Amino acid sequence: MPTNIQLQPLWKPGKKLTEQSNLKKYMDWLFVKKGLYFRGYHDLWDWSVTDLEDFWESLWQYFHIKSHDIYLEVLRRPKKGMIGTQWFRRSRLNYAEHVFRNKTKDHPALLFQSETQGVTKISWEELESQVAAVSTWLRQRGVRPGDRVAGVLPNIPQAVTAFLAVNAIGAVWSGCSPDFGKAGIVERLSQIEPKVLFVTDGYHYNGKTYDTTATTMELGSSLPSVKDIVMISNIDSPSKPEGIRSWEDILHLPNFGIDFEAVPFEHPIWVLYSSGTTGKPKAITHSVGGCLLEHLKILAIHQNVKPGDRYFWYSTTGWMMWNFALGSMLCGATLVLYDGSPAFPSTQVLWTLAERAKITHFGSGAAYFINCMKSGTSIPSEKLSHLETIGSTGSPLPPEVFEWIYQHVKKEVWLISLSGGTDICSAFVGGNPMEPVYPGEIQSRALGAKVEAFDENGNSVIEELGEMVITQPMPSMPIYFWNDEDNERYENSYFETYPNIWRHGDWIKITSRGSVIIYGRSDATLNRDGIRIGTSEVYSAVESLPEIKDSLVVYLEKEDGGGFMPLFVVLEENKKLTETLKEEIKNALRTQYSPRHVPDTIEAVAAIPYTINGKKMEAPIKKILMGMDPAKAVSKDTMRNPEALDGFV
Numbered sequence: 001m002p003t004n005i006q007l008q009p010l011w012k013p014g015k016k017l018t019e020q021s022n023l024k025k026y027m028d029w030l031f032v033k034k035g036l037y038f039r040g041y042h043d044l045w046d047w048s049v050t051d052l053e054d055f056w057e058s059l060w061q062y063f064h065i066k067s068h069d070i071y072l073e074v075l076r077r078p079k080k081g082m083i084g085t086q087w088f089r090r091s092r093l094n095y096a097e098h099v100f101r102n103k104t105k106d107h108p109a110l111l112f113q114s115e116t117q118g119v120t121k122i123s124w125e126e127l128e129s130q131v132a133a134v135s136t137w138l139r140q141r142g143v144r145p146g147d148r149v150a151g152v153l154p155n156i157p158q159a160v161t162a163f164l165a166v167n168a169i170g171a172v173w174s175g176c177s178p179d180f181g182k183a184g185i186v187e188r189l190s191q192i193e194p195k196v197l198f199v200t201d202g203y204h205y206n207g208k209t210y211d212t213t214a215t216t217m218e219l220g221s222s223l224p225s226v227k228d229i230v231m232i233s234n235i236d237s238p239s240k241p242e243g244i245r246s247w248e249d250i251l252h253l254p255n256f257g258i259d260f261e262a263v264p265f266e267h268p269i270w271v272l273y274s275s276g277t278t279g280k281p282k283a284i285t286h287s288v289g290g291c292l293l294e295h296l297k298i299l300a301i302h303q304n305v306k307p308g309d310r311y312f313w314y315s316t317t318g319w320m321m322w323n324f325a326l327g328s329m330l331c332g333a334t335l336v337l338y339d340g341s342p343a344f345p346s347t348q349v350l351w352t353l354a355e356r357a358k359i360t361h362f363g364s365g366a367a368y369f370i371n372c373m374k375s376g377t378s379i380p381s382e383k384l385s386h387l388e389t390i391g392s393t394g395s396p397l398p399p400e401v402f403e404w405i406y407q408h409v410k411k412e413v414w415l416i417s418l419s420g421g422t423d424i425c426s427a428f429v430g431g432n433p434m435e436p437v438y439p440g441e442i443q444s445r446a447l448g449a450k451v452e453a454f455d456e457n458g459n460s461v462i463e464e465l466g467e468m469v470i471t472q473p474m475p476s477m478p479i480y481f482w483n484d485e486d487n488e489r490y491e492n493s494y495f496e497t498y499p500n501i502w503r504h505g506d507w508i509k510i511t512s513r514g515s516v517i518i519y520g521r522s523d524a525t526l527n528r529d530g531i532r533i534g535t536s537e538v539y540s541a542v543e544s545l546p547e548i549k550d551s552l553v554v555y556l557e558k559e560d561g562g563g564f565m566p567l568f569v570v571l572e573e574n575k576k577l578t579e580t581l582k583e584e585i586k587n588a589l590r591t592q593y594s595p596r597h598v599p600d601t602i603e604a605v606a607a608i609p610y611t612i613n614g615k616k617m618e619a620p621i622k623k624i625l626m627g628m629d630p631a632k633a634v635s636k637d638t639m640r641n642p643e644a645l646d647g648f649v
Helices: 015-020 022-034 041-050 052-062 095-100 124-140 157-168 182-189 213-222 247-251 288-301 320-331 349-356 366-374 399-409 485-494 535-542 579-592 618-625 642-647
Strands: 110-114 120-122 148-152 172-176 196-200 202-205 208-211 228-232 268-273 283-287 310-313 334-339 361-365 389-393 414-417 419-421 426-430 451-454 465-470 502-510 516-521 526-528 531-533 548-553 566-571 601-604
Touching: 015 022, 022 041, 022 052, 022 288, 041 052, 052 288, 095 124, 095 157, 095 288, 095 320, 110 157, 124 157, 124 247, 148 157, 157 172, 157 196, 157 320, 157 334, 172 182, 182 213, 196 213, 213 228, 228 247, 268 288, 268 320, 283 288, 288 320, 288 426, 310 320, 320 334, 320 361, 334 349, 349 361, 361 366, 366 389, 366 399, 389 399, 399 414, 451 502, 485 502, 516 535, 516 618, 531 535, 535 548, 535 566, 535 579, 548 618, 579 601
Parallel strands: 110 334, 148 172, 148 196, 172 268, 196 228, 310 334, 310 361, 361 389, 389 414, 566 601
Antiparallel strands: 110 120, 202 208, 268 283, 419 426, 451 465, 465 502, 502 516, 526 531, 548 566
16 A cells, blocks of 8 residues: 555444454453453564464453363473474363364254255255265275375365364374376375375366366375265266265164274374475474464354354365364354355356355455456345455455445445465465455454564664564464474575574554554565565556556666566557557556556566466466576466466476
């Protein structure tokens, strides 16, 4: 946002929301049970990142965490740094067990819709029965605590069932979306050597049907560790490979309920993967206890998810937001799933789902909301009567999209922009039911997340652009990267720039109000004349023009110390990049931000390259334009649209 404009809030929390929020209930609990009084959120945050042991122990007690052993101590730090930090030593627990604490007949466990199927309900009783059957079968097949089980699945209810069954017996889950392609899937799963593979015969997307049975057979031969493959019928493919177990057969096997395996706090819960744009994707491994505590904290306190709510986040199984959304079930919410394209047959499809499924919490990647705004999607707000929050993540949400949501979606909705990532399977910064929403700003730093902005000298600054760092450990930080000897990749990924301090790779500003503005990835920062510019500012101005569909900007350093900043734009249909349009683009950047934001050249391309997780591939494109071999700069298997590289190579 231009800094010379006095911002006005788009939304303020009503007294009823604040007083009845889970955050207020937690603060009241701290006063009654601990004798701790805080004047407001910022005092609470200061305490949460200063007295780490007391804060995280208070969450353990507040959420009634069930441990099968008494913990010896809350926190044990390593001799130096954060890697190896131990939490709640000797406690033994189970994530899935905490999910099923919320079993009820009052509302369903899951709601599901796809491109080919209307809204379907799955009761808690049905889910429990299926999880019991699958977990029993896994044990019979020799799967033990610590063994890996993988799913190459669309976002269907069976994926949730499979994860809960795997977690219930103490095994480790790892998921890939079937659209990753064989090479991308093998590159990920071969690192962790799964014992069992859950797959489907295919999936539907954008009105088309994709049969994946041939790929499934190839996966079996490419992953020698796999002893059993389970096929879930999703498209009724005529191809029925031999030697593969049917999901339906497993569900009909006799079982005696779910026997939850209690595992240590630091036991691995799942392996997630970095986008891996330039090398083998990092196999990021999180702990059962860390994700349990973190998900309860962020979803209950920062998103105000309550029993009976209906929680939806548009995602594939290959994005950490799928795992994150599962956490809503810890809060007693009904998890709403959608499988298919968010724009088929139109961008209305998810908003229609929100009305039909009575969704209270609706989330998606920022790109979806940007697309809705640019395509002129019209949402009658009276049809979203149940909607309480709208969540956005994945990339910075431009200020004009904040305004569009309040003008064209729902005036009285709490817009929660959050940011974190695969690294912690949660958010470092996010929502706050006690603070207003300003355009382009994330409301607050999350409790327990000591987020700071460092200037070029490593000093913590307020109201200045800086590197986003986290200066205190959190339970949901990775326990390790799989097969990362001596934590070398782990160390290099986060602690290389500032010893013992986590550098997240985002370029941010923390305002004097305590809110946070993210300007894009710091490795893609535009450094012009010594002034660093966030790429999100460029995109905000450029993509607000009706002729522009998408854009990408990079800064190329020259040997003489200077630089060159090209801007690439994707034009709307039947539009041309005329000299007049180029001047409009430059003028928008100059007037909304500064002359430094104006590119040296503007080029039209057919498409902007994206990772599978929907992030613009700024750093790899910069490397290619600087002369790196494209094969070394980017792995096409990590891309959503590899053909987009042609316009840059």
